[in-house]
Amino acid sequence: MPGHSAAQNASAAIQLEHVSVTYAGRRPALEDVSLMLPSGSHVAVIGPNGAGKSTLFNALLGLVPLAGGRIRLFGLSPQRARARIAYIPQRDQVDWQFPLTALDIALMGRVTHIGWRLKPRAADYAAAQSALERVDMWKMRATPIAELSGGQQQRLIIARALAQEAPLFLLDEPFNEVDASTQELLLDLFDELATAGRTLLVATHDLALARRRFPALLFLNRSVKGFGSPDEVFTPETLEKTYTKQVVKWDEGDALSSIVDAHTFSHNH
Ligand code: ADP
Ligand code: MG
Numbered sequence: 001m002p003g004h005s006a007a008q009n010a011s012a013a014i015q016l017e018h019v020s021v022t023y024a025g026r027r028p029a030l031e032d033v034s035l036m037l038p039s040g041s042h043v044a045v046i047g048p049n050g051a052g053k054s055t056l057f058n059a060l061l062g063l064v065p066l067a068g069g070r071i072r073l074f075g076l077s078p079q080r081a082r083a084r085i086a087y088i089p090q091r092d093q094v095d096w097q098f099p100l101t102a103l104d105i106a107l108m109g110r111v112t113h114i115g116w117r118l119k120p121r122a123a124d125y126a127a128a129q130s131a132l133e134r135v136d137m138w139k140m141r142a143t144p145i146a147e148l149s150g151g152q153q154q155r156l157i158i159a160r161a162l163a164q165e166a167p168l169f170l171l172d173e174p175f176n177e178v179d180a181s182t183q184e185l186l187l188d189l190f191d192e193l194a195t196a197g198r199t200l201l202v203a204t205h206d207l208a209l210a211r212r213r214f215p216a217l218l219f220l221n222r223s224v225k226g227f228g229s230p231d232e233v234f235t236p237e238t239l240e241k242t243y244t245k246q247v248v249k250w251d252e253g254d255a256l257s258s259i260v261d262a263h264t265f266s267h268n269h
Contacts, residue, residue, distance in 0.1 A: 013039040013199035019069035029055040031223045042194035044210035045203040047220040053203040057170045083112045086161035088171040103141040105156045109163030131162035151182035169200045187213050
């Protein structure tokens with residue numbers, strides 16, 4: 001009874017039904033992806049380069065048209081749910097030479113709250129301050145962003161998302177180029193947010209990290225190759241389905257080293 005279940009799940013944080021996305025002239029980037037996530041879900045989205053992780057986020061943001069299927073976020077279309085999404089793009093999409101301070105960046109998270117008032121209020125500054133404090137960046141609030149390290153810049157991007165006070169977080173490879181202490185801080189923060197009922201989707205190609213620190217894993221490569229707890233889905237079968245031989249052969253980057261790690265892990269257990 002598909003119609004019945006759709007009605008029952010109207011309040012799910014994320015609901016995808018048979019979603020496909022095709023960029024012009026290419027084979028589908030996403031094909032028949034179905035997924036239902038209640039609020040408080042904390043999911044690592046795993047797959048090699050080109051698997052469609054960023055495309056999935058763009059679809060949830062309503063930035064790419066669907067070739068088929070339907071997306072509902074808190075029962076709303078992606079366009080209508082946009083203000084409820086804190087989106088953290090892949091790091092290379094941010095211009096760090098822009099003459100802004102750390103506090104400016106955190107305040108940007110308040111845009112949807114500030115709206116037509118144009119000027120931040122005390123509540124906006126308070127939210128920006130508490131977000132900066134949470135990622136241990138308040139002491140650097142007046143520092144120009146160009147002078148920050150990669151890890152500090154990533155903490156800021158996360159602070160901006162926190163200041164937004166959104167119920168849904170989409171984080172696209174947030175651990176790339178960050179130091180170990182920032183990574184641990186972010187992982188603890190994500191746990192805390194999910195426990196508080198926020199929903200988090202975190203794209204990563206770090207298989208070992210996903211397995212160790214996420215309660216749910218979504219293996220993606222154009223279609224869903226596996227979804228469940230690490231104990232359920234972190235298996236050689238799922239890995240082989242997700243990382244096809246072809247990909248392993250030509251990808252000499254992180255995907256290959258991670259898959260080697262993953263096989264080592266599964267043989268050790
Ligand atoms: P991932 O984030 O997992 O690396 P992407 O979602 O970026 O994967 O890419 C999925 C597929 O869609 C790839 O084949 C990629 O080349 C293609 N793609 C992504 N963005 C675009 C775009 N704007 N126009 C055309 N093709 C794209
Ligand atoms: Mg990507």
